[in-house]
Amino acid sequence: MNNAYQMEPFKIRSFMRRQGRATAGQKLALDAYWEKYCLSAQQEYDFDDVFGRQAPLIVEIGFGNGGSLADMAQANPELNYLGIEVHRPGVGHLLMLLEQRQIGNVRVFCHDAIEILQQKIPDYTLAAVHLFFPDPWQKRRHHKRRIVRPEFAALLNRKLAPGGYFHAATDWEDYAKHMLRILTAGKGLVNTSPANTFCQRPAYRPLTKFENRGLGLGHKVWDLIFQKI
Numbered sequence: 001m002n003n004a005y006q007m008e009p010f011k012i013r014s015f016m017r018r019q020g021r022a023t024a025g026q027k028l029a030l031d032a033y034w035e036k037y038c039l040s041a042q043q044e045y046d047f048d049d050v051f052g053r054q055a056p057l058i059v060e061i062g063f064g065n066g067g068s069l070a071d072m073a074q075a076n077p078e079l080n081y082l083g084i085e086v087h088r089p090g091v092g093h094l095l096m097l098l099e100q101r102q103i104g105n106v107r108v109f110c111h112d113a114i115e116i117l118q119q120k121i122p123d124y125t126l127a128a129v130h131l132f133f134p135d136p137w138q139k140r141r142h143h144k145r146r147i148v149r150p151e152f153a154a155l156l157n158r159k160l161a162p163g164g165y166f167h168a169a170t171d172w173e174d175y176a177k178h179m180l181r182i183l184t185a186g187k188g189l190v191n192t193s194p195a196n197t198f199c200q201r202p203a204y205r206p207l208t209k210f211e212n213r214g215l216g217l218g219h220k221v222w223d224l225i226f227q228k229i
């Protein structure tokens, strides 16, 4: 653990360990490509060395099955992407996509994103943090498990480079308003929406698997983009 990057440590149990089993293809990909794409939470990294080049680094938290992350990385080969996801079958699915499409600008931590941000990412270095359809924790007594809380906003402010941005999207209106309140109240991040509310989905963000499911059920979607000043 590198204490150099630790601010006030805090924990948010923002995920449930899902029971879903990995498919045969996901298991094969985990076995065959883990070494090639995955990083260890027990090691220290220089990300320029990891990617073999200097390029803006974008973190995606909770990429699910990785479909939208693979699409974005393929569409933007000049950027480096770091995906962080606790669900191993989802990591396996992403590894299959990276290998099938020969996408070279993605690396993965299968670990809690809060710990990775706190311990592995140097301060003021990220070009962007993406958080697409975080677990909404709908019941009031579970709101404390929502990843977007004041401590998380402070962590983002600390990890983003000046000019970098945080982009979140959700199909749960109450969580959208909760994120808007917390990010607006936090220091150092400015809402890019002219009305200081929500944004249209920008062209660079593909529809995600979770989003598609919600759209099929008639859900609306709220995007928020805050820039680090």
Ligand SMILES: C[S@@+](CC[C@H](N)C(=O)[O-])C[C@H]1O[C@@H](n2cnc3c(N)ncnc32)[C@H](O)[C@@H]1O
Pocket: 014, 015, 016, 061, 062, 063, 064, 065, 084, 085, 086, 087, 090, 111, 112, 113, 114, 132, 133, 134, 135, 136, 147, 208, 209, 210, 211
């Ligand atoms: C509702 S799913 C959305 C997945 C994907 N972004 C999509 O839109 O299809 C939320 C994902 O975030 C992951 N997650 C939640 N908290 C996390 C954390 N602290 N670190 C890493 N992954 C996390 C969960 O495992 C889950 O796969």
